[in-house]
Amino acid sequence: MYADNTEFASAPTESAAKVPLPFSLEGKKGLITGIANDRSIAWGAAKVCRSLGAELAVTYLNEKAKPHVEPLAAAVGAELLMPLDLRHEGELEAVFEAIATRWGKLDFLVHSIAFASEIKSRVIDVTKAGFLEAMELSCWSFIRMAHLAEPLMTGGGCLVTYSYLGADMVVPNYNVMGPVKAALESVSRYLAAELGPKGIRVHAVSPGPLRTRAASGIAHFDDLLAQAEARAPLHQLVDIEDVGNSTAFLVSDAGKHLTGSLHYVDSGYHIVG
Numbered sequence: 001m002y003a004d005n006t007e008f009a010s011a012p013t014e015s016a017a018k019v020p021l022p023f024s025l026e027g028k029k030g031l032i033t034g035i036a037n038d039r040s041i042a043w044g045a046a047k048v049c050r051s052l053g054a055e056l057a058v059t060y061l062n063e064k065a066k067p068h069v070e071p072l073a074a075a076v077g078a079e080l081l082m083p084l085d086l087r088h089e090g091e092l093e094a095v096f097e098a099i100a101t102r103w104g105k106l107d108f109l110v111h112s113i114a115f116a117s118e119i120k121s122r123v124i125d126v127t128k129a130g131f132l133e134a135m136e137l138s139c140w141s142f143i144r145m146a147h148l149a150e151p152l153m154t155g156g157g158c159l160v161t162y163s164y165l166g167a168d169m170v171v172p173n174y175n176v177m178g179p180v181k182a183a184l185e186s187v188s189r190y191l192a193a194e195l196g197p198k199g200i201r202v203h204a205v206s207p208g209p210l211r212t213r214a215a216s217g218i219a220h221f222d223d224l225l226a227q228a229e230a231r232a233p234l235h236q237l238v239d240i241e242d243v244g245n246s247t248a249f250l251v252s253d254a255g256k257h258l259t260g261s262l263h264y265v266d267s268g269y270h271i272v273g
Helices: 040-052 066-075 091-100 128-152 175-197 222-232 240-251
Strands: 031-032 055-060 082-085 108-111 158-160 200-208 261-265
Touching: 031 040, 031 066, 031 091, 031 158, 040 055, 040 066, 040 108, 040 240, 055 066, 055 091, 082 091, 091 128, 108 128, 108 240, 128 158, 128 175, 128 200, 128 261, 158 240, 175 200, 200 240
Parallel strands: 031 055, 031 108, 055 082, 108 158, 158 200, 200 261
Antiparallel strands: none
16 A cells, blocks of 8 residues: 555655754764773764764873873864863862853763773682772763763753673673673663653663774784674774764764664674674
């Protein structure tokens, strides 16, 4: 009965005419955390979001990292550049206070922070201190950011964090970060459920292996890259811009009815890995 779809060829409805194609981030204000250098996943997100019109606030870890991040922040016209070491009391709160003073609102947040000092230990050998450190800096930090972002997202918004396949299956040498990222993915779903009524959406994005500074701490990482490229259905490695494109889509109005999901950006490797 639908073979002849002539009746559907009428002029676009008013709502359809409002859909931005391509999508835009004009007028949106976002916080990008976790940029370390020009190979950081967070830098890919910052570049793409800025190219689509977003106004950005950017953080750097400490004074040692600042010279590497400052020119990148300038390149995307970041309106705020602030230190953020989650181990230093008050620094995270200061970031959100500065955003409240400067903008009075926040439309999206990108959480790209993860650390485990005992990444090379077997899970069974990780100390309590090492496990709690990895969990606090890599997972609980997302909860803290969501808590501080909520009052600034009065008109709705979007929170994005980054995971990895090691959260869902055992990846050699990923070790304690596997359980930590699994917790992070679960947290993203619970936050999506809790914040949904306020129009705040939450996502976890799971990129394929990338040559980042964080990845340099994983043993035999080159072997992991080669395996991913060989086995992924598309036989390609992703780059930070690929991850940035997906992130920008999720935080845009084009993704306004998407929340609580895990988005793989890995050339399909997760279905065969």
